[in-house]
Amino acid sequence: MRMILGASTKKHVEKINQLGYTAMVSFNTLEFRKSPISSHTIWIDSGSFTRLSSHKPLATPEKLIRVAQINNTEIVFTPDAMCEPQIIEKTGLDVDEHIRITHENNKYMLEVAEKVNFPTEKIGLVVQGWTVKDYIKSANLCKTIIKNPNQIVGIGTLCRRHSFSEIGEIVDTVKSILPQARIHAFGVKGPALAYIKSKIYSADSFAWAFHRFGDFRYQKICQKTDCKTKCNNCTIAIEIWINSLIKTINGF
Template sequence: MTGTLFDVAPLERPARAPRVDVVLPAPRRPDPVDDRPQQAAARAAGVPHLTDWTRDRRPDGDPARRVAFYLGCHQPRWLETAPVPLFIAAQRLAAYRRRGEDMPRPYTPYAIDSGGFTELSKHGMWTLSEDEYGGMITRFMLDMGPPRFVAPQDWMCEPWIVAKTGLSVEIHQELTVENYLYLTREFPHVPWIPVLQGWQLADYARHVEAYAAAGIDLADEPLVGLGSVCRREATAEIGAIVTALHGMGIRMHGFGVKRAGFTRYGHLLESADSLAWSFGARRRQIRLPDCTHAAEDCRNCLTYALTWRETTLNGLRHPKGAEDPHQTALRLDATA
């Protein structure tokens, strides 16, 4: 590695693969979709219809539509029916290929998470090389069409993850920059986004400088991922970090934001995602009264997921933190 930003051993890189032109499939034409889940979700949320997912950038527009909010999901088949953008981990899509199932053809916009937290928390390292990961994403795109964006193989900086890898926050940051540079060079057809990692505000500021030293001005990027925030309890601390980075002109995607945090600083984000609805339904055994599925709770229920998303978006319309009256009956987990 030439021009390393930190004092680490150089990494061996495979020979550059020959450049291949990638022809992506045309976007799927919207077929008639079963809209019963969204109708049921609107009833459960107490609204006439779900919030349109398209952006509304007008100064006097709907505050809930100023940020693109991706619903995290475990079920790739939802890509064929969901009426809102979805955020899905690469591991979930890879499981479809291993089982030999037909890949879903998305009806809705989607983005791909790298699943880095699972990789590092289980193994303390990435088990896929950059070429394996880039090739896997390319195959997904050939089967499914292009996503809105894809996360690179970033290195989270939560203290327990750093302890698992045995490295430092600074080295995690350098490895994140290296991976982004490699993937964008070798797989330029993929819509990668750079990701900022850190724990304290000073860490994130240092990572911004590391990207700049590598020739990347994050203020010029259309979207920059903000990592290591989804499992924090200190919402005010995250808000300070988001505010500072927003002040630098960085357009951010918040990975795994909590509802309380989204209500507080969501207006400063370009986009965000959350799977908290599923964790909350499982932990609190939430089941909507009208659900007919066999499961005891709604952890994999599209109707509940859409209901949770709608009430979460409504928090942007009530920035003082007042609870939506329709939310009282649901008692959705405000800490998720």
């Protein structure tokens, strides 16, 4: 399983690369940049959760692919409509409509990529849902448009679930419909990630960069009492957190 680590600055990307991992950068960080954030290969997240949480429109496939072309991009994900109850409440739409929006964006993302000669194998498609039945519907829609049998397919709305078996069942369900796809688990953490690591190709976490240390972003996890740097902006904190995460995954 590949671990993809969230990053928001060139310094973060380079530290993550130095540690032997690949960085994922949000579209929201890259949107207005006119030059690459780093020379290193990155994955690009669509930033959809943040955008829908703050009542902003989803990024368009055109903008996402433009940003991907500027950067040294391995994978760029489709703008998806996640299905957590708090997001459903914000949009005022139902789960079926979120699945439809995600599917239409998957389809259009591939069309735009072909139009501008961007490799479709670099497009990360997304399946969404809340119940297993929802994921069956979303995965079957995805199956109708998938370009490459081993396409990256991200499973959304997993990261806030607390049941290992529920997460495992969703992953197994999607894999049964898309058996050759390289499955990416968005935001699954710690022991839950350890539980599904043999079932997936990759997973990501932005947790260290946001609230990994609760609201106490000056917690001094490096134990330097005179440190003036926020833990969520510190390359030492990145390394400490990555080591802790990998230990948790491998020790399960």
